[in-house]
Amino acid sequence: xxxxNFPNEVVDLSTLANAANACCLIAVPSLEIVAANGKMxxxxxxxxxxxxxxxxxxxxxxxxxxxxxxxxxxAEEKASQEFSITGDLLYxxxxxxxxxxxxxxxxxxxxxxxxxxxxxxxxxxxxDNQKKSAKEDLKSENRSENLTDLxxxxxxxxxxxxxxxxxxxxxxxxxxxxxxxxxxxxxxxLRKISFYASVLDETAHLSExxxxxxxxxxxxxxxxxxxxxDVLEYSKLQRSQRMFRPVDLNEAIGNVLEDFEIQIAERNAxxxxxxxxxxxxxxxxxxxxxxxxxxxxxxxxxxLPLIEITSNELSQDRIKSFFPDAEASSSYxxxxxxxxxxxxxxxxxxQIFEIFKRLHSxxxxxxxxxxxxxxxxxxxxxxxxxxxxxxxxxxxxxHFLIPNKHPK
Numbered sequence: 001x002x003x004x005n006f007p008n009e010v011v012d013l014s015t016l017a018n019a020a021n022a023c024c025l026i027a028v029p030s031l032e033i034v035a036a037n038g039k040m041x042x043x044x045x046x047x048x049x050x051x052x053x054x055x056x057x058x059x060x061x062x063x064x065x066x067x068x069x070x071x072x073x074x075a076e077e078k079a080s081q082e083f084s085i086t087g088d089l090l091y092x093x094x095x096x097x098x099x100x101x102x103x104x105x106x107x108x109x110x111x112x113x114x115x116x117x118x119x120x121x122x123x124x125x126x127x128d129n130q131k132k133s134a135k136e137d138l139k140s141e142n143r144s145e146n147l148t149d150l151x152x153x154x155x156x157x158x159x160x161x162x163x164x165x166x167x168x169x170x171x172x173x174x175x176x177x178x179x180x181x182x183x184x185x186x187x188x189x190l191r192k193i194s195f196y197a198s199v200l201d202e203t204a205h206l207s208e209x210x211x212x213x214x215x216x217x218x219x220x221x222x223x224x225x226x227x228x229x230d231v232l233e234y235s236k237l238q239r240s241q242r243m244f245r246p247v248d249l250n251e252a253i254g255n256v257l258e259d260f261e262i263q264i265a266e267r268n269a270x271x272x273x274x275x276x277x278x279x280x281x282x283x284x285x286x287x288x289x290x291x292x293x294x295x296x297x298x299x300x301x302x303x304l305p306l307i308e309i310t311s312n313e314l315s316q317d318r319i320k321s322f323f324p325d326a327e328a329s330s331s332y333x334x335x336x337x338x339x340x341x342x343x344x345x346x347x348x349x350x351q352i353f354e355i356f357k358r359l360h361s362x363x364x365x366x367x368x369x370x371x372x373x374x375x376x377x378x379x380x381x382x383x384x385x386x387x388x389x390x391x392x393x394x395x396x397x398x399h400f401l402i403p404n405k406h407p408k
Contacts, residue, residue: 022113025099028069028106031055031062043092043113048085061111064096068109072098079120091120186228194221216261223255227284244406247283249276249335253309256290260298267298269305276311277333280406285378289386292371293337293398300396301341308338314401322385322401331404332384340395349388375400382406 022043024036032054055062067075076095084090093114098106197218201211253273257264264271297307314322314332323332344352353376372386375398379386383403390396 024111026055026061026065026096026109026111028065028108031065034108040113043115046084047082047090061094061096064094065109065111068096068098069106072106074098079116090115091117187225190221190225190228194218194225197221219258223259227287243282244280245283246278247281247286248278249286249311252283252286253290256287256294259291260294263298267301267305269298269307272306272308274308274310276309276335277404279333279382279402279404281382281402285381289375289378289400290337292375293400296371297337297339297341297396301339303340306340308336310336310338312336323383326403333402333404335400335402336397337400338395338397343390343392343394343396345392346390349390352388353386 022037022040024040025034026032027034049059055065064075064077074095074097076093078093079091080094082090082092093116095112095114097110097112099108099110100106197214200206201214201218206214250273253276257271257273263269294307298305312334314334316328318334319326319330319332323330326332353372376386379400379402383406385401386398387401388396388398
């Protein structure tokens with residue numbers, strides 16, 4: 001018995017030590033169990049009870065403590081029946097005695113239990129039905145205790161989740177504010193670049209080649225200002241659905257091809273673009289998706305790149321296979337970006353979309369390993385999906401499946 005757990009007001013521990021069988025101390029009025037000897041623990045184990053650190057209303061000792069406190073003297077119950085965890089019928093004597101402080105105020109009760117099974121006349125052995133009933137009662141009590149523990153764990157988990165969500169919301173607000181400030185501050189330098197490019201184009205005596213260059217500078221600055229405007233708007237919104245607007249994918253891919261003009265020329269790449277549809281989308285994200293896919297098609301190619309960008313409307317069977325919850329009237333497009341690059345084995349079809357997962361070393365092909373993960377997230381944001389098909393040495397095809405109208 002751990003005497004360090006006894007309250008200071010307990011006046012005589014010898015009373016507890018003199019208990020013949022099992023004994024524990026219970027604080028009044030909280031009914032918390034503050035100490036118990038080994039035999040008491042053995043008694044609880046034998047009958048399959050969990051005291052959970054406190055006397056509960058359904059416990060046998062609960063009523064005895066009430067009687068003890070009511071009259072200020074000890075109380076007992078003789079030959080109380082209990083079933084063991086194996087279903088055997090046992091008999092116990094229960095006794096409680098008040099323990100006070102110097103002011104004679106009852107602060108603790110000593111609870112003792114005596115196994116008197118051997119001294120009680122047995123009228124035959126315990127029946128199978130009694131054993132079965134006892135076991136069912138124990139199972140029921142254990143289930144109730146397990147549910148109580150589970151509810152407690154869920155409550156704690158929910159509180160932790162609320163704290164995490166609060167932190168995440170605060171972090172998102174800070175990130176949104178940062179994006180707003182950065183995007184806003186970059187607008188002015190870009191406006192000046194566009195302005196001075198226009199001045200050069202209109203007033204300076206430039207060759208035709210120089211004029212083409214200054215015109216491209218101005219157009220690039222305009223596109224950058226538009227992208228920054230999208231970032232500004234994106235940072236203000238809590239729900240991305242409010243940003244969905246009609247997007248002409250022909251115009252979107254055209255802008256991306258202009259941005260990659262130098263790389264395309266350096267690689268002597270051939271880009272073929274079919275007729276693409278108009279969809280509901282977030283322009284900034286669509287731009288990012290095409291940029292990543294085109295960049296990979298150029299990077300992972302060991303010959304003159306040939307890139308084809310086509311569009312096909314998905315059949316209802318394919319829509320149902322990819323989007324089981326889609327409405328019957330839904331219309332989806334398959335925007336395919338096909339290249340003739342190095343390709344990869346089919347076993348990597350999903351791994352390439354995992355963040356920071358790379359199939360090649362940084363020295364062979366530089367990159368962060370986040371681009372395709374970002375692309376798949378963009379597809380999901382649009383109610384669509386992104387997947388790949390590839391053959392080593394023959395190239396890859398990335399399929400961007402997207403609805404015509406964004407699901408509400």
